[in-house]
Amino acid sequence: MLDGGARDARRTERFLDGIMEAEERGAAAAPADLDLDPGVLLAAHELRADLVRVHPSFRFEEGLASRLAQTGGRMQRTRDDLEPALGAASIAPFRVRRAAAAEQDSDVPHPQAAPGSGVAPALRRLPLSGRPSRPFVFGGVGVASAAISIGAVYVAWRWSRASQTPMVRAVRAARSGRGGHVSGQGRRAGGLHGIFGVMP
């Protein structure tokens, strides 16, 4: 069930369709809906008369047409270049150049020729200088992990190593005395021990 607003909106739509169809047919008068608000009828006729379709200048039209043609030509050329390349594409196995050369030089049969045999035994028989180099991959995570490990080892080593200077020993003694001794006298004693080189 339509409410009043939706019913009026449908009626307006039918009226607008009627105006446009009448114009297409070349009819002199458009069908009028007497129940429709006269203000809406007037506005529709005014807008239909005033809101005409406008055309850009000839210069602009031709200029844009040539720019579109250029862009279209570029797209076509790109497609023409890509299509043969994509059509001829195939997946090639990754092969190390020197390994491939060694395979060709040696009398080891190709893996595909003799099932069960592989490239690895052939490579093992090669001298070290003739073996293919393995790819060395630098990874951010690996480098970071190594740096953290080295840092941790250094801190542990530095922490376990007794310092030679009296001042460092005093500071360390004072710090360790803070947790262990509750009273201020204990802390002071720890500090003094550190200064005089007495390890707790």
Add this chain to the structure above:
Amino acid sequence: MSRPVFGSSEESARPARLDRDRGLVEAARRNPADFDALYRKYLAQVYSYAFYELRDHHAAEDATERIFMQALTGLPRFEERADAFVSAGDPGAEPPADASTFRVWLFRIARNVVANERRRDRRRPVSPLEHASGLAAADDIFESAAAREAGSAAWRAVARLPEDRRRAVILRFVDEMSTAEIAEVLGRSEGAVRVLLHRALRSVATDLRGRFR
């Protein structure tokens, strides 16, 4: 004129009408140089939409260029959907004979480009159309005619409408779109578009009545 075809999937087992621009769109897809036919066909509609929205012919030309460039480069991604015009409440209905999903797609691009342009204009205001019309080249009769038309009382009333109502009015009266097409362009339901148009006409009527009184 649309023509009925049969699809291969179960969903499209019933004849579906395809839009009237199908041949032109397919030709342009095969060879982008053939886009020219679509460009010539819709240039005035797109330019008019941009002109009435932006109220400046230079801005409208810039927007028109961007719209057609985007359409040309995006054409491989365009999908024809003839069922876009069938009301959700009536799935058995046929789309209108003159439906064009390409036109709707093109106007969606236009809506986005023009909206971006208007947003930029709000940040960097320029002279209104009435002032700009005096600067039009004397030999360009289209510009001066457009400026005169756009400067009419009815147009001034439309220019005062809220954004969504104004867009609906321009698409309906200038580009002669059906309610279903406008709904697709604006991303609204058909019912919402009907109400938008009805309210827009009532607002314009009130405005015109006050002017003529």
